[in-house]
Amino acid sequence: xxxxxxxxxxxxxxxxxxxxxxxxxxxxxxxxxxxxxxxxxxxxxxxxxxxxxxxxxxxxxxxxxxxxxxxxxxxxxxxxxxxxxxxxxxxxxxxxxxxxxxxxxxxxxxxxxxxxxxxxxxxxxxxxxxxxxxxxxxxxxxxxxxxxxxxxxxxxxxxxxxxxxxxxxxxxxxxxxxxxxxxxxxxxxxxxxxxxxxxxxxxxxxxxxxxxxxxxxxxxxxxxxxxxxxxxxxxxxxxxxxxxxxxxxxxxxxxxxxxxxxxxxxxxxxxxxxxxxxxxxxxxxxxxxxxxxxxxxxxxxxxxxxxxxxxxxxxxxxxxxxxxxx
Amino acid sequence: xxxxxxxxxxxxxxxxxxxxxxxxxxxxxxxxxxxxxxxxxxxxxxxxxxxxxxxxxxxxxxxxxxxxxxxxxxxxxxxxxxxxxxxxxxxxxxxxxxxxxxxxxxxxxxxxxxxxxxxxxxxxxxxxxxxxxxxxxxxxxxxxxxxxxxxxxxxxxxxxxxxxxxxxxxxxxxxxxxxxxxxxxxxxxxxxxxxxxxxxxxxxxxxxxxxxxxxxxxxxxxxxxxxxxxxxxxxxxxxxxxxxxxxxxxxxxxxxxxxxxxxxxxxxxxxxxxxxxxxxxxxxxxxxxxxxxxxxxxxxxxxxxx
Numbered sequence: 114x115x116x117x118x119x120x121x122x123x124x125x126x127x128x129x130x131x132x133x134x135x136x137x138x139x140x141x142x143x144x145x146x147x148x149x150x151x152x153x154x155x156x157x158x159x160x161x162x163x164x165x166x167x168x169x170x171x172x173x174x175x176x177x178x179x180x181x182x183x184x185x186x187x188x189x190x191x192x193x194x195x196x197x198x199x200x201x202x203x204x205x206x207x208x209x210x211x212x213x214x215x216x217x218x219x220x221x222x223x224x225x226x227x228x229x230x231x232x233x234x235x236x237x238x239x240x241x242x243x244x245x246x247x248x249x250x251x252x253x254x255x256x257x258x259x260x261x262x263x264x265x266x267x268x269x270x271x272x273x274x275x276x277x278x279x280x281x282x283x284x285x286x287x288x289x290x291x292x293x294x295x296x297x298x299x300x301x302x303x304x305x306x307x308x309x310x311x312x313x314x315x316x317x318x319x320x321x322x323x324x325x326x327x328x329x330x331x332x333x334x335x336x337x338x339x340x341x342x343x344x345x346x347x348x349x350x351x352x353x354x355x356x357x358x359x360x361x362x363x364x365x366x367x368x369x370x371x372x373x374x375x376x377x378x379x380x381x382x383x384x385x386x387x388x389x390x391x392x393x394x395x396x397x398x399x400x401x402x403x404x405x406x407x408x409x410x411x412x413x414x415x416x417x418x419x420x421x422x423x424x425x426x427x428x429x430x431x432x433x434x435x436x437x438x439x
Numbered sequence: 440x441x442x443x444x445x446x447x448x449x450x451x452x453x454x455x456x457x458x459x460x461x462x463x464x465x466x467x468x469x470x471x472x473x474x475x476x477x478x479x480x481x482x483x484x485x486x487x488x489x490x491x492x493x494x495x496x497x498x499x500x501x502x503x504x505x506x507x508x509x510x511x512x513x514x515x516x517x518x519x520x521x522x523x524x525x526x527x528x529x530x531x532x533x534x535x536x537x538x539x540x541x542x543x544x545x546x547x548x549x550x551x552x553x554x555x556x557x558x559x560x561x562x563x564x565x566x567x568x569x570x571x572x573x574x575x576x577x578x579x580x581x582x583x584x585x586x587x588x589x590x591x592x593x594x595x596x597x598x599x600x601x602x603x604x605x606x607x608x609x610x611x612x613x614x615x616x617x618x619x620x621x622x623x624x625x626x627x628x629x630x631x632x633x634x635x636x637x638x639x640x641x642x643x644x645x646x647x648x649x650x651x652x653x654x655x656x657x658x659x660x661x662x663x664x665x666x667x668x669x670x671x672x673x674x675x676x677x678x679x680x681x682x683x684x685x686x687x688x689x690x691x692x693x694x695x696x697x698x699x700x701x702x703x704x705x706x707x708x709x710x711x712x713x714x715x716x717x718x719x720x721x722x723x724x725x726x727x728x729x730x731x732x733x734x735x736x737x738x739x740x741x742x743x744x745x
Contacts, residue, residue: 172645204650216642221664221739231650266740282650 118185119322120169120290121145125182127164127173136397138164140346141182146290151316151323153337153354155330155369159394161346162326166292168192169324170203186290205235208283212295214275218267224251225263228282235286250281254311273304280312287319294326309336330373334358339430342366345395345405348424349434362433364410365390404436412437443744444733451725458721459511462714463504473708477520494520494710507714516715521707526715529700533684534719536606537696540688541681543612544619549674552624556631556670561658563636571628578625587618587691604693615692619685623677630673634666641665667738675731679724 127139139161146152154162167173168180169191184191187206191199208231211217219227228247232238238246244263251259254277267275276296283291293312297305313336316323325336333340333354340357342350342365350363361367371388392409395401401408407417416436425438474490475482491497495506510517516526559571594614595603602611638644639662647661648654684698697716704712736742 167645170649172648200651200653202651203648204652209646209649211642211646213642217646219643219647219661219665220741222661230652234651268741279646282646 117147118145119148119187120324121183121185122165122169123183123185125165125168125184126180127161127168128179128181129177130179131177134398137400138346138397139168142343142346142348144341144348144351146322146324147339148289149320149322150338151313151325151336153333153340154324154326154343155328155333155340156343157328157394159397160343162343163294165343166209166294166324166326169292170207170209171199172203172209201235204231204283204288205286206288207290207292208286208288209292210276210279210283210294210296212298214272214279214299217279218275220267223264223266224270224278228263228278228285231282232285246285247281250285251278253284253315254278254281256281273300273308276300276304276308277311280308280315284315284319284321288321291316291321291323292326293323295328296325297332298327298329305332312336330369342369345400346397347405347434349406350432352431353429356431362427362438363406363435364412364437365406368409404434440733440736440744444729447729447732451722454725455718455721456508459508459714459718460504462717463500463507466710466713467500469708471708473520473710476708511718516718517711519704519709519712521704521709521712526711529712530697530716530719533695533697533700536694537682537684537698539612540615540619540685540694540696541678543616544623544681545674545678547616547620548623548627548677551620552627553631553670555624556628557635557658557663559628559632560635560639568632571632575625575628578621579629581621582687583618583622583685584687584691586621587614587688590614590618591691604691606695611692615685615688615694618688618691619681623681626673626677627670631666631670634669635662638662638666664738668735671731671734671738675727675734679727682723682727683720 121143122145123143125139125142126137129136129138142161142165144152154165156162164173168178169184169186171180171191173180180192182192186202189198191202194202218224222230225244225247228250229240229243232243232246233240236243236246248259248263251262256262256274256277262270262274262278267278270278276299280296291312296312297308300308309332312323315321323336325332327333337354340350340352340354341348342357342363344365350357350361350366352362357366358370361370368388368390372390374387390409391411395405395408403419404410404413404417404422407413410417414436420436422434422436423439424432424434426432427438472487474487474494474496478487478490488497495503498506507517514527516530518525519529522529555571555574559568562568591603591614594601601613602608603614605611635658639658643665644657644662647657652661682697684696684701686698686702688694689696689698690702697720701713701716701720703709704716732744736744
């Protein structure tokens with residue numbers, strides 16, 4: 114792999130040992146993120162995208178989570194890093210934005226305090242300097258009257274404002290990598306667009322890479338340069354964004370794209386209906402043999418039932434996990 | 440906030456009237472004639488009648504109540520039927536003792552219970568958690584009179600380092616405090632554990648960790664404050680009931696507190712004393728509740744009273 118890789122995940126496995134059994138939420142995931150790129154991570158709920166992101170900063174409670182594999186960031190394997198070194202990376206070189214702005218800020222601390230806290234920790238500024246920087250960050254994410262808002266508690270802010278504050282917090286220490294786990298899912302559409310514009314602009318300013326986790330394909334089309342598609346804990350396809358949309362290889366990706374309504378395209382009842390992927394994601398405790406997608410696949414062959422498909426390299430950052438291409 | 444406090448203080452008046460009314464009716468529904476108890480076995484019917492007139496027990500109950508309330512308005516709780524001393528004086532003599540014991544017990548219970556609950560919540564379903572949980576169960580289930588007696592056996596009789604009972608020096612406070620706290624500590628530890636467990640699974644705790652904060656900062660600064668509301672509630676309720684006196688503990692350690700005063704007065708059918716003591720207890724309980732409510736607003740900025 115080239116030296117341009119900011120983050121490389123190799124053969125990541127995450128298992129949860131729980132009462133019902135062992136749940137392999139992530140099973141051998143590999144991908145890398147280049148400097149300055151936005152990588153989209155897509156898939157249905159429960160496919161392991163969030164778990165993958167949480168694994169990067171080792172934020173999953175362990176037990177029950179067990180992590181295996183390698184997550185290389187700036188030459189270090191994050192999975193083997195001692196806690197105190199890992200803490201320097203958390204919120205510093207790698208920061209994270211979560212899905213729920215309503216619950217991801219501490220209700221009993223002011224917005225300013227919550228932003229300043231990370232700045233004191235990672236940049237070694239005094240409390241006053243950190244506070245000033247927090248106010249400056251709030252201004253940068255276009256929160257009106259930032260001095261006053263910094264002194265407010267989260268319950269006084271709307272969902273969109275809180276997510277801006279989360280972004281301010283995540284970007285306050287100039288991270289190299291931003292993990293955005295469904296950052297706009299809980300927001301309404303106009304606010305979504307504003308938040309994504311803001312993230313994109315700030316990303317350019319500080320030159321960070323982003324892993325954008327979402328099931329919103331529209332967002333991916335607009336933001337991502339490369340897309341990794343996950344299904345049932347595995348990467349099933351990776352492609353540059355244009356190629357993914359113009360020529361999806363994996364039947365699952367084809368299904369995903371086919372299930373998105375396109376405004377302006379006419380659907381005549383007899384000709385073309387909005388597609389669906391039949392069936393549901395398999396239970397995490399009972400993965401099907403062979404290809405994990407075969408029970409839902411409309412192009413299923415005999416071999417798909419029996420043997421796990423190989424990862425087929427199709428070109429520069431273009432690969433697919435499917436017997437059709439093997 | 441000040442306005443709210445004043446409003447709450449004024450609202451204690453109807454509550455106290457309600458307590459006094461219930462108390463008045465229930466006391467008089469009790470079997471046993473106070474005049475008979477006071478006069479003793481050998482008294483003549485004339486003596487008994489005389490006592491009844493002295494105590495005003497010959498009047499209809501609503502007149503008795505009206506008189507009680509009108510005297511209460513000038514803070515006169517009457518005289519004890521048993522000792523003839525003013526009720527307020529007797530209560531003032533006991534209340535500081537009870538207050539001392541309640542304060543030491545609740546402080547000790549918080550000092551042990553809150554850290555124990557936090558430790559159990561941070562390492563759930565591990566040996567240390569099971570240890571804390573089973574000690575809590577032990578503390579809640581153990582009868583205080585038994586624990587009190589065992590402590591006396593060990594520290595007063597065998598080791599002879601602490602007095603078995605009475606009041607005076609700090610040494611007298613130790614055993615009753617430990618006895619009372621053992622029960623309260625269990626409550627506080629359990630509440631702290633469950634409240635912390637809930638808070639530790641919240642999204643903002645993950646956010647705090649993702650910022651690179653030290654685990655102890657995450658637990659104390661981010662989690663504990665959020666977990667405090669139910670803990671404060673339990674501490675307040677326990678403190679309130681401790682102020683009413685701990686009858687069993689006070690009896691075991693011959694501690695002259697409110698609990699024994701109330702029980703002795705009930706046994707002697709000393710109506711004025713019971714009424715006075717329970718009213719004061721009611722007032723204290725209301726005040727503790729008010730203080731707890733004010734602490735809520737101080738801990739949680741989302742709570743507003745005005």
